[in-house]
Amino acid sequence: MNMAVCKFGGTSLADGNNIKRAAEILLSDPARKYVVVSAPGKRFSEDVKVTDLLYACYQESAQTGSCGEAFAKIRKRFQSIVDELGLHFDIQPILDKTEAEIVARKSADFAASRGEYLNARIMAALLGWEFVDAKDIIFFDAKGAFDEKKSYPLIEERLKRAGHAVVPGFYGTDADGNIKTFSRGGSDISGSIVARAVNADVYENWTDVSGFLACDPRIVKNPEKIEVISFKELRELSYMGANVLHAEAIFPVRKGDIPIKIKNTFRPEDAGTLILPSKKYTPHGNIVTGIAGKKDFTVIFIEKSLMNSEIGFARRALSVLEKERINFEHMPSGIDTLSLVIESRYLEGGMLDRLIEEMKEALSPDYIRVSENIALVATVGHGMAQNIGTSARLFTALSDAGINVRMIDQGSSELNIIVGIDNADYERCVRAIYHEFFEK
Ligand code: ADP
Ligand code: ASP
Ligand code: MG
Numbered sequence: 001m002n003m004a005v006c007k008f009g010g011t012s013l014a015d016g017n018n019i020k021r022a023a024e025i026l027l028s029d030p031a032r033k034y035v036v037v038s039a040p041g042k043r044f045s046e047d048v049k050v051t052d053l054l055y056a057c058y059q060e061s062a063q064t065g066s067c068g069e070a071f072a073k074i075r076k077r078f079q080s081i082v083d084e085l086g087l088h089f090d091i092q093p094i095l096d097k098t099e100a101e102i103v104a105r106k107s108a109d110f111a112a113s114r115g116e117y118l119n120a121r122i123m124a125a126l127l128g129w130e131f132v133d134a135k136d137i138i139f140f141d142a143k144g145a146f147d148e149k150k151s152y153p154l155i156e157e158r159l160k161r162a163g164h165a166v167v168p169g170f171y172g173t174d175a176d177g178n179i180k181t182f183s184r185g186g187s188d189i190s191g192s193i194v195a196r197a198v199n200a201d202v203y204e205n206w207t208d209v210s211g212f213l214a215c216d217p218r219i220v221k222n223p224e225k226i227e228v229i230s231f232k233e234l235r236e237l238s239y240m241g242a243n244v245l246h247a248e249a250i251f252p253v254r255k256g257d258i259p260i261k262i263k264n265t266f267r268p269e270d271a272g273t274l275i276l277p278s279k280k281y282t283p284h285g286n287i288v289t290g291i292a293g294k295k296d297f298t299v300i301f302i303e304k305s306l307m308n309s310e311i312g313f314a315r316r317a318l319s320v321l322e323k324e325r326i327n328f329e330h331m332p333s334g335i336d337t338l339s340l341v342i343e344s345r346y347l348e349g350g351m352l353d354r355l356i357e358e359m360k361e362a363l364s365p366d367y368i369r370v371s372e373n374i375a376l377v378a379t380v381g382h383g384m385a386q387n388i389g390t391s392a393r394l395f396t397a398l399s400d401a402g403i404n405v406r407m408i409d410q411g412s413s414e415l416n417i418i419v420g421i422d423n424a425d426y427e428r429c430v431r432a433i434y435h436e437f438f439e440k
Contacts, residue, residue, distance in 0.1 A: 002031045005200040007169060007191030010041020010049055011208040012265035013119055016084020022206065023126050025268055034159055034198065036169045036191040037123050039115025040077060050077055050115035051170075051184075054102075058111035061103045071099045078118050089125040094118065109171065110179040116168035116187065123166045130162040138172030138193060140180050146172075146193065148252075155197035167194055188249035192260075196252035203253050203260045205245060210264040211273030212237075212244050214438055215291040219430045224438055226290055228274045230281040233289045233380050234260075236416045240378040242292035250275070287387045288437040291430055293377035295423045297329065298347055299407055300340045302359065303367040307336045313363065314338060320358045324351065329376070330418065332409040339407060341420065344372060371406055375426040378418045379433055385414035394419075397436035403429050 008022045026032045039050040053073050061067040075095050082091050098118065102111045117133070124131035137155045141147040151172070159165050169187025174180040182189045188205060195203035212234070213223040229237075231254045238247040244262060253260055260275040307313050314331070317338060321328055330341040347355070356368055384390045391410070394417060398405055407420030421429050 002201040003033055003198065004029070004031045004202045004204050005034045005036065005191060005195035005198060006032050006204040006206060007036040007187060008038060008265060009187065009205075009207045010038040010051075012041075012206050013037055013123075014040045014043045014047075016081045018265065019081060019119075019123065019126065020085060022265055023123070025206065025265065026127060031201070032204070033163070034165050034167065034194055034200075035123065035127075035129075036167050036187060036194055037116060037119045038169050038187040039119055040081065048073075050074065050119075051112055053077070054111045054115055055108060057099075057102050058108045061111075062106065065103070067099065067102055071095075071102070074098075074114075074118075078122070081119075081122060085122070085126055087122070087125055089122065091118070091122070094121060105179075107178060109181045112181050113168070113171035113179050116170045120166045120168035127164070127166065129164040129166050132158055132162055132165045132167050134168050134171055134190060135173045135179060137167070138190065140172055140174045142175040144174065144180070146189075148193075151193065152197045155194060156199075159194070159198055182248075183246075185243065185246040186248075188246035189252070192249045192252040195258050196256040199256060200258055203258055204263055205249075205260055206263050206265045207244065208264065208266060209244065209262075210267055210270040211262045212242070212275075212290065214289070215430055215434050216242065219427050220434050223434065226273050227271065228276060228281065229289055230276055230278045230382060232278050232413065232415055233382065234275050236378055236380045236411075237290045237292045240292040240376065240380075240418075241294040242290065281382075285383075286437070287381055287383040287390055288379055288433075289381035289383070291377065291379050291433050293375055293426060293430060295373075295375040295426055296344045297374045297376055297420065298342050298344045298352065299371045299374050299420060300342065300355070300359070301369045301371065302338045302340070302363065302365045303336055303369075304363065304365045305336050307338065316362045317359060320355060320362055323358070324355060326351070326355070330409045332407060341374070341376070341407065341409070371420075373423040374406060374420045375423045375429070376418050376420055377426070377429050377433065378416050379437075380416045382415060384417065391417060393436055394433060397432045398429065401428055401432040403432065 013019050041049045057067040057070040060070045098114050137158050139147040139150045169190035171181045212226045215223045231250050257277045261272050263272040264270050326346045328340050328342050332339050403425045405419050409418040
């Protein structure tokens with residue numbers, strides 16, 4: 001029989017009614033044996049996510065030695081969930097203990113993890129499934145990376161023994177035995193890890209949209225839904241800011257060749273988006289699969305005649321970044337030119353000037369120019385390489401829209417063309433590309 005690991009996101013579990021809906025989905029298909037849950041998210045647009053309330057508990061406790069005021073909101077949220085569900089589950093003693101532990105442990109990660117912990121306890125009581133704490137099965141190594149060698153066998157053994165289980169997302173245990181969280185949105189990663197550990201046939205990621213859309217719905221109204229997408233395309237799109245799934249969530253399932261299905265908790269009958277390993281994926285008719293982007297980059301443009309014949313030039317440029325511990329996103333290069341694209345937030349507080357000085361010294365360039373307030377927009381699709389003239393269409397669409405392209409980077413994968421434009425042109429750029437490839 002097929003077996004599915006499901007993950008439900010914050011909006012899908014924001015209140016009692018939604019949690020009931022999620023439980024019905026889980027019980028409607030016997031293949032759904034294990035579920036990973038997020039903390040309750042927003043119930044309405046001005047609402048505050050439980051995870052953010054918990055960070056506030058940590059702050060209050062660090063400043064005053066207690067967190068009664070902020071924790072009162074947590075109590076109210078969880079008690080009302082239990083009441084809405086009509087559950088005979090006494091959550092107050094668990095909440096008392098949680099509040100005391102947040103104060104005693106003095107750890108932001110511990111505090112933040114409690115939203116998932118409490119929601120999983122409730123979900124387990126509702127379903128009558130076993131609660132398996134992520135702290136006992138998901139481990140990080142001394143460098144803070146997920147420790148797959150230690151975790152996978154433990155997850156598999158523990159979950160198979162449980163038969164059915166609810167696992168809190170977002171956290172695990174670090175090398176010193178303390179609770180550590182993934183980055184925000186990390187329950188997607190926990191779900192992927194669990195799916196891989198038990199070798200699921202599918203990882204179902206239940207959220208509040210009916211799948212991955214061809215671009216951000218806040219920029220283009222009702223964009224087309226993507227029916228099937230490859231892991232590679234998804235990686236490019238989520239890295240560039242299409243945040244339906246955490247950008248790191250694909251790695252565990254990808255190694256196990258396990259497909260992901262994005263499904264809508266509020267419209268379970270909708271087909272959703274199927275994300276497939278590249279070898280199981282056959283390109284569909286579309287040239288472009290999706291468009292995504294991010295604002296606020298800085299481009300350092302370096303020019304030097306005969307750069308290409310100067311051995312070690314790129315390495316010296318990059319070692320300046322390494323010395324200052326700065327990541328770069330892209331490095332498009334020409335015969336005599338090299339550009340470094342860096343997130344602007346790394347360059348605040350005089351860092352940009354320092355880098356330029358160090359580059360001048362290390363590289364003796366003919367010319368260095370800096371462009372700030374640059375947005376990157378990625379146009380992604382396996383079909384692009386096969387269709388001659390795709391880049392011509394893309395650049396004609398941008399020039400027709402009066403958008404000045406400041407930088408171009410066509411990844412070596414031929415899967416992705418990235419353009420750098422002014423921040424101010426970002427939304428127009430996404431719309432122009434969408435119009436060209438989806439509305440003509
Ligand atoms: P969850 O709480 O279930 O983890 P998220 O809020 O993390 O859900 O992700 C789903 C949201 O991602 C959607 O509500 C939507 O606003 C946003 N989003 C951004 N880009 C896209 C896209 N290309 N397709 C679909 N949704 C997108
Ligand atoms: N609750 C966490 C967050 O808000 C993790 C998650 O929902 O995936 O980031
Ligand atoms: Mg999410």
